[in-house]
Amino acid sequence: MSTPSPPSPYEALLSWARSHGAIIPETVLFLSTPYGYCQSTVPIPAGTALFHIPHSLLITPSVADHALPELHLLPVHARVCAFIALERRKDGFWKAYFEALPEKFDTPAWFTEEERLLLKGTNLFFAWRERVEIWREEFSDVCKIIPDINWYSSSTETRDIDLCRDDYLWAATVLSSRSFPSRLIHPPPPATADQENTTVIHEPPADAGSSDPILIPVMDMLNHRPNHPVTWLTQPTQISFIAETPYPPNTEIFNNYGAKGNEECTPLCPSPIAIVQVVTVVLMGYGFCLPDNPYDSLSLRLPNDPTLYTITRNFLAPENLLSKFCDVTILEREKALAKRTKRNLYAGYTALLNGLLQKLGILGWENRRFESSAGEYAEMYRGSQRELLVRAYEFICARLGEMVQAGEMVSLNCVVRGMEAERKKRKREVDGDEVMVGWIARVLQGVDTHDMDISPTAKRFLLSLGEYYKSSEEDEEEDGGLDEEARRIQKKLKKKGHEVDIQNIRSALQIWDEESIEIIRYPHSVQETIARLQEDEEALDIALRGESVDIVLFIDEIPEM
Secondary structure, three states, X not given: OOOXXXXXXXXXXXXXXXXXXXXXXXXXXXXXXXXXXXXXXXXXXXXXXXXXXXXXXOEOHHHHHHHOHHHOOOOHHHHHHHHHHHHHOOXXXXXXXXXXXXXXXXXXXXXOHHHHHOOOOOOHHHHXXXXXXXXXXXXXXXXXXXXXXXXXXXXXXXXXXXXXXXXXXXHHHHHHHHOEEHHHOXXXXXXXXXXXXXXXXXXXXXXXXXXXXXXXXXXXXXXXXXXXXXXXXXOOOEEEEEXXXXXXXXXXXXXXXXXXXXXXXXXXXXXXXXXXEOOOEHHHHHOOOOOOOOOOEEEEOOOOOOOOEEEEOOOOOOHHHHXXXXXXXXXXXXXXXXXXXXXXXXXXXXXXXXXXHHHHHHHOOOOOOOOOHHHHHHHHHHHHHHHHHHHHHHHHHHHHHHHHHHOOEEEHHHHHHHHXXXXXXXXXXXXXXXXXXXXXXXXXXXOOOOOOOOOHHHHHHHHHHHHHHHHHHOOOOOOHHHHHHHHHHHHHHHHOOOOOOHHHHHHHHHHHHHHOEEEEEOOOOHHHHHHHHOXXXXXXXXXXXXXXXXXXXXXXXXXXX
């Protein structure tokens, strides 16, 4: 007679949970191929309560504090991780639970060096190191106190229970990849009297990050699906999981971890453009990625700025980030205005676009291949970050195009064409900057500018700028170089029959130098450009940076003097 095979770790987990009060249908199974997942052998109607897990099975900060009171001065994360790492070493209450968990993970902290290189150019290339360094510091703090812990001295088994760094890394990864917010068992008061003993939570609380981490055996075995309808039902002595969608037999049953992008990290070291960071992402915390993740995000840090700016699919050029780039490109004149000028907005968009292109260049366009699941996830994550940057690039290009189409402006090209039409067949190279300064000076002087039509609005705007720069010069020291250039242009204008005061030419020089902005034509089809030049990253970068087609003055509201 053959000896029955021992139960699998998942079967042992379910048996342990049921023996300690958990209510789990016998038709619910956990399978391990290719990855652990849950399914039912029978159909599951919507609204079915699949698991009822008593609070006594949970690993919480209070459980850790009761077992290891000597660690009470350390942060919650360190106390719980130390408990998990030490408890795993003994045949204790949670043995079946720990034996059902993976021995290693696909988070970046567990990557091989070759797999980590796949993250080069992404935020996680540096972020995982910062997170592990925090864990190392926690481990060091725990080890300073561990010699005084005698909690295990009553164990009948003689075994080495010293905590090692690998134990702590495993425990910290378990907590980051499987924990629930403690608000599930300490919810806010119910809204109505008939809900006195029950609180319904349909998805992870938005402020779950401010809650302590807890482990809920069995319930943490379910995989994640975004936007999947589930209910977590918390009661005084147990927490229940309710499937809010029907399942046919032998199909995977999912949980919903909440709005998670393909990365999860914390603020880290600065970079040249400061595009260094992404928020709430599953690769960093959970060890997997989702294709076409609707919650992907890319966060940026700017030099000498503690703010974390976040780009998402719905906010590709968030206002606070755009404002920061507009602040960098703002003119002294514009600082006193109540409303952002068109020139400043165009300059801000352009600066932001160049920053995104720098990040794309660091990220690279090569499609990397790797055999391991960790490598596949790393490449999926990198691709999702690149896609988000390309979306932001396309969005900003569209905004810049709309501004050029809709905005009134004085164009260098138009002025030069008007001057050439006046000269008829006399064709020679012209100094565009000199032409524009002379033209603006004539507008300020009030002399003939029939070589280009100018609207009354544009004329009033230029006159107001002339008054501003004329008055600002009175408060500044004389600029010999500016005077010399103004006199040179004055002589040329006089030869052409235009009498213009030197002061108007000085103002025109300042207006053109300060207020003019380059207009860039970006690729009409970004995706086609990427597909065509992806193998030549230098040529692709040049193409995406666009081609200068004009220099203009945006005509805006008349500034108050």
